Amino acid sequence: MILPALLTSAGFNIVICVGFMSLYSILRKQPINLKVYFGQRLAQLQPGQKNHYFFDRLIPSAGWLVKAWEATDDDIYTCGGLDGLVFIRMIVFCIRIFSVAAVLCIFIVLPVNLFGQGVEQRTPESQMDIFTIANVQEGSTGLWAHFFALYMISICAYALLYIEFKNVARMRLEQVIRYPTKPSHFTVLVRGIPWAEGESYSEAVKKHFSDYYNSSYLAHQMVYRSGAVQRLMMETEKMYKVLTETPINEYVQPITQPITVGCSHIGGIPVPFKTPEGSTKKRKHDDKQDMKDQEVAAAFVFFRTRYAAMVASHSIQSKDPMLWVIDFAPEPHDVFWANLCVPHRLLWIRKTLVFIGSILFSLWFLLPTTLVQGLVNIEKLENMFPVLRGISETQYANIISGYLPSLVLMCFVLLVPPVMMMFATLEGAVSRSGRKKSACCKAIIFFFWNIFFYNLFTGTWWDRMSKLTVTGLKDMATLLGNLIPGQAPFFMTYIMTSGWASLAYELMQPFVLIVNWIFQVILMRKEGFGDLYTFPYHTEVPRVLLFSLLGFTFSILAPLILPFLLVYYFFAYFVYRNQMLNVYITRYNTNGSYWPVAHNAAIFGLIVMQSVASIIFGMKNFGTGSSLAFILIIFTSLFNLYCRHKFLPLFSNKAAQDLIEMDRHDEHSGKLEEILSRLLSSYNKFGPRSGNHPNDLLSAEYKVTGSKDSETSRKR
Structure with missing residues (x-):
């Protein structure tokens, strides 16, 4: 890629960013857009609370940048949860490590590259090579600058990764103590319940946990199938809500025949209805048989203590691990x-099919990637296809080779997160x-292979498809070592x-x-459209980690990429803080489980950096640096093993001591009974037809036997 093409791409993107930011600062002030840009804020307001916004509505301003900067970690935690705070810490880590790299590489490495004499023939295609390590001659003492930067970046990365892993692990432990009444602390999900002739799944669960966890087992709640009948029942529930909110006493004649008031449970919500007294017993028998037929081999099991739930979740219950x-x-x-x-026995089949589907999707994605690299190397494309000759001489050549390839690739990349979400489902x-x-995680692997590695390989193929024949691993290493720095301009764009x-x-x-405008302007709905989304971690985390790679x-091969990265990360710091504070609603999170993913990606990036440096140092007749860079790879692997053994168990387990x-605190303070009474209905109202039907039987079981068992267990 030539320098004018890179500058053209930079100009286009700067204009787009400045224009969108100015337009955003105006649109966010308009009352019609409050639900779009302040969904998080509106969700925190009380039902009767009014909110007033006073803005200079038609003047662009940077007030949102100031508010995003002034927000504390506690504010981010309150709005985005621990996952939101961890995501911001990923960006802060990247800012810190690449700021160190920028200082080292731009002031030490870049001058060595500029004044080298490795590129003998200065052609338009090699204009950017003078800024890379390709311009350093073989055996040059200037390679010590690259070696020094490599070691300093690696050491700083080790220190920052260790500190962040330790802090996130500590916050994850504090998360358990901060919310002591979470239902998940007392509840386990049981799947693979064995089928027994003449016995329902519910009876099997009760028998199993009563036998083996008699002192700690509280109750259980079966999961039921959802289908056409369930959808009909949910529609009936909606109709009931409408009818209860409508005054119909003056329109309905009083019922004179004797009736009995019954109760049907839809999604855990009791819906009253009226039935003749003679049919009550038959209806109860039919409901019980229907529930038995609709049960699946999964259940929520409640325990009296958190420790008992943890022991059950870490134990193999039978000789067959699939049960x-x-x-x-x-x-x-x-x-x-x-x-x-x-x-549960079908999950491995699903995972196998998803693995095959991911491979096929990756193979299909090779087509747009090859097309993108063809647009970058437009001169080579003209030589292969004579019909295209003359494009490189037009006034649009810089746009085609500078801005268009990255735009085409970005459009295809938009398909990746939804596809990976479908695979995960x-x-x-x-x-x-x-x-x-x-x-x-699937998107990260896809991005690393299809966007990073395959673009390197295809760019290499386009550049040297007629000048170098690869006959072995040594030739492949030489090929990559020569041409990886040349791919830096494409990744800058x-x-x-x-x-x-x-x-x-x-x-x-x-x-x-746009949808909000349609709702309010065309459909005339005052409530508008918005505040429906949680933060798209499966889209943003892979992008952040790909750029870190x-x-x-x-960093030491083509230092000019670092300013582009730092602009992105500084901008991302403000944008994502603003979005978490104002836009996205946090309904669930993984309690910081994204940090081990980020740690593994950073370790992978370090190993790639050190491996490429070792290869290029060997090609430049810098044997000492090549050997020491290889030793650095070993040290990075050992550091990763140490961090995984020290911190990773805290992300997959809870501390038994806590x-x-x-x-003990809940039992001594008398709060345990209150927590357990609320626990029984916690998994009723959230899912389609979840819960033991009828729910009052489960509550009655606790009232009759639960208190007696808890008293007995305290005596023990």
Whole structure:
């Protein structure tokens, strides 16, 4: 890529960002857009509370930047939860490490690259090579500058990663203590319940936990299938709400025949209806048989203490690991009810099919990636296809080779998060936060391979397809070592188009904005449209981590990429803080589980950086630096193992010490009975037809036997 093409791309993206930011600062002040840009704020208001906004409505301003800067970590935690705070810390980590890299590489490494004499023939295509390590001659003493920067960046990364891992692990432990009455602390999700002839799943669950957890078992709640009948019942519930809110006494004649008031449970909500007295017993028998037929091999099991729930969730219940599979239950509002009906024995088949589907999707994505690299190397494209000759000489050549490739790639990348979310759903995730995290991990792997590695390989192929024949691993290493620095300009344009422009798009929320206008202007609905979304971690986390991989890889090879990265991360710091404070509503989170993903991505970026440096140092006849860079790879791997052994268990388990102390405190203070009484109805009203039907039987069981058992257990 030539320098004018890079400058053209930069100009386009700067104009887009400035224009969108100015337009956003005006649109956010308009009362019609409050639900679009202040969904989080509106959700925190009380039902009768009024909010007034006084703005200079038609003048662009930067007030939102000041408010995002002044917000504290506690404010971010209150609005975005621990996941939101962890995501901001990812961005802060990238700002810190790449600020260090920018100081080292721009003031020490870049002058060495500029004054090198490695590029003998200065052609338009090699204009950017003088800023990279490709311009350093073999055996030059200037390579010590690159080696020094490599070691300093690695050491700073180790220190920052260790500190952040430790802090996030501490916050995760504090999260358990901060919310002591969460239902998930006392509840486990049981799947793979074995089927016994003449016995329902509910009876099997009660028998199993009464036998093996008699002193700690409280009650259970079955999961039921949802289908056409369930949808009909939900519609009936809506009709009932409408009827109860409408005064109909003057229109309905009083009923004179004797009746009995009954109760039907729809999604855990009691709906009164009236039936003849003679049919009450028959209806109860039919409801019981219907519930038995609709049961699935999954249930929520409640325990009297947090410690008992933890012991059950970490124990193998039978000799067959596919039966009685127990995990901590998600929070009630986090449960993904549709996947609870999937038999546990079929999950491995689903995961296999998803793995095959991911491979096929990756193979399909090679087509647009190859097309993008063809647009970057427009001269090579003209030589292969004579019909296209003359395009490079037009006045639009800089736009085609500078801005268009990254724009085309970004458009195709927009398909990735929804596809990965679909794959995560098909895998059988039982929680919404787990589904989003699974989609995030899949998108990261996809981005690292298809956007980073494959663009390197295809760019290499386009550049040297007729000049170098690869005959072995040594030739491949030589090829990559020579041509990886040359791909830096393309990734600079990608950072601007997919990074800068996407942040402007995130601020504007154009889709939600247009739909909100349709609701209020055309459909005349005063409530508008908005405040419906949680933060898109599966979209934003992969982008942030992909750019960190680019920063690590090219920091000492092509230092000019670092200013583009720092602009993105500083801009992202303000944008995402503003969105968490004002826009997105937090309904569920993973309690900081995204940080191990970010840590692994950073370690991977360090290893790639050190591996590429070792290869290039060897090619430049700098054997000492090549050997020491290889030793650095080993040290990075050992550092990663140390962090995983020290901190990672805190992300998959709860501390037994904290749980036992919380149980003792609740028992001594008399709060335990109150917590357990609320626990029984916690998983009723959130899902489609969840809960033991009827619910009053479960409550009655606790009132009759639960108090007696708890008193007995205290005596023990």
